[in-house]
Amino acid sequence: MINHLWLKTFCTLAEIGHFTKTADKLFMTQSGVSQHIKKLEQQLGITLLIRDGKSFTLNDAGNKLFIKGQELLKSSQELERLITQDEPHEGSIIMASPGSVGLQLYPHLLNIQIKYPKLVINYDFAPNRSIEQRLANREIDLGIISQLSGLGSIVCEKIAIEPLVLVTSQKFHSIDWQTLLSLGFISHPDANHHGQLLLSKNFPEFEHVNQFIQRGYSNQISLILEPVSKGLGFTVLPLFAAKAFHQQNLINIHPLINSVSESLYLCVNKHAIPTNRVKFMKNVIKDFLC
Template identity: 35%
Template sequence: MLNPQWLRTFAALAELGNFTRAAKRLDLTQAAVSQHVRHLEDALGLLVIRRPRAIELTPAGHALLDYCDAVKQARQRLDARVSSPAEEAGEIGLITPGGIGLALFPLMLEWQAQHPQSRIRHCFAPDPEVLDAVLTNRYDLGIVTFEPDDTRLTARRFLQEPLELVVPAGATVRAWSDLQALGFIDHPDGRAMAKRLLSRRFRKNAGIGDLPRNGFSNQIAHILEFVARGLGFTVIPRYARVAFAQQDKIEVMECGSPVLETSWIIHRAEWPLPERCARAVRYLEERMKG
């Protein structure tokens, strides 16, 4: 690799055409300028022909000057990317669980429409995949349903949403036996959510493992399809239920005091979150509160 200082010296010499002027601009001795050029010529061959009043670049010298220009431009692009946090242009990568993701996705589309220089990349995934995607820098932002303790991540509360017991329209649930008769529609977080919610209403019979499992889907949009067809009940966050198109075919059963699911927004802790991402997060928070 060519020493960056030697390249700066050569570029100044090529521009000014004189060792003395190049040394003065760079605050070096003339001997130091000559030494830098000699190091480059040891690596690349003859670069400069010394004339009494000026210098002349050889073909190799012209090639090196083009290289110096390319390095300078690359450094300018790098500086622009790392030192301009307010830059709006660029991608915003967001990975979320399905329920909250269904609510956020149309809002992210609104954000992109208002900020055409931003490009949204969104993925649905369960908590473990969200953590891995953010830790491996595949996504700028993630949302998880628990506060991670990994010191490589910054996490803060994003949203709280209640869990809901959702049954087919017209179904009656008064006792644990009614749930057994309906059967449980499971999903990746289904049993954990069901245990948390149902223990409030059915304190003596919250054994989720005793319920027949009538279906499973890892696609949040498909879970309520089972319920709408009368194939069972499920427990999901409210935003996932609200996003379902066939509200007339499902019902939410009262389960007493709310059981809240807390969402945490995460990003890498070792470097600042790009301002375009931070602004998008503030927008989402404001819209979700509204």
């Protein structure tokens, strides 16, 4: 069995890439770090580092051990947390979702936190790809994404659907293709994807959003509808985001003949040990969004 202390020293060294800085981080001497690496190599019967004076690189075996060793150390940390602190309404939870569903969900979660003051909810608004990667790296406990993940380490459960809507300022009561062309488009990070899904189903002339003059761009979900509300262009957003805009009287959400919705998936890393607070939060989210 690999010595966890030696493995931690090796993984820290591989991450930092410097013996002295590794020693400082682990409150060890540089010779102590070297001894741990030497003992680990002796235990495994293989060389892990290609040494060149005071510098080094990982060989193939070292790279493999670094990747798998990080997973093992994270599992050990999760197991320790599970044993020492596993109350369903206490402790910290880190989660992320796209901004649209976050605008709807996060205020509800704050009410849950008020009810259970020892529960700490850390919530990030992020795009799908970022959430997937953070889940894969076990940097977050829960993630909500609007596209089914293809990563083998992530388990997804469909929990809701989120309609996509076309939004203009309130002075436009009906929409046709020529009106959209004259208005122009207010873009955002998911605009191409959302526009393709909704507009292609409702306008035969549509090919891609580049057909429209771009009148503006914002990567802040709460600000995308500001230029729209002022008549500067139209956009396509999930309904949650449109409904969360603070001045509903200034926008018009247009019903289109063919409705289009995105699925929402609640995701976890399949290798992570689920704590009771994570199980509790999963139920809270599903009850609210389903």
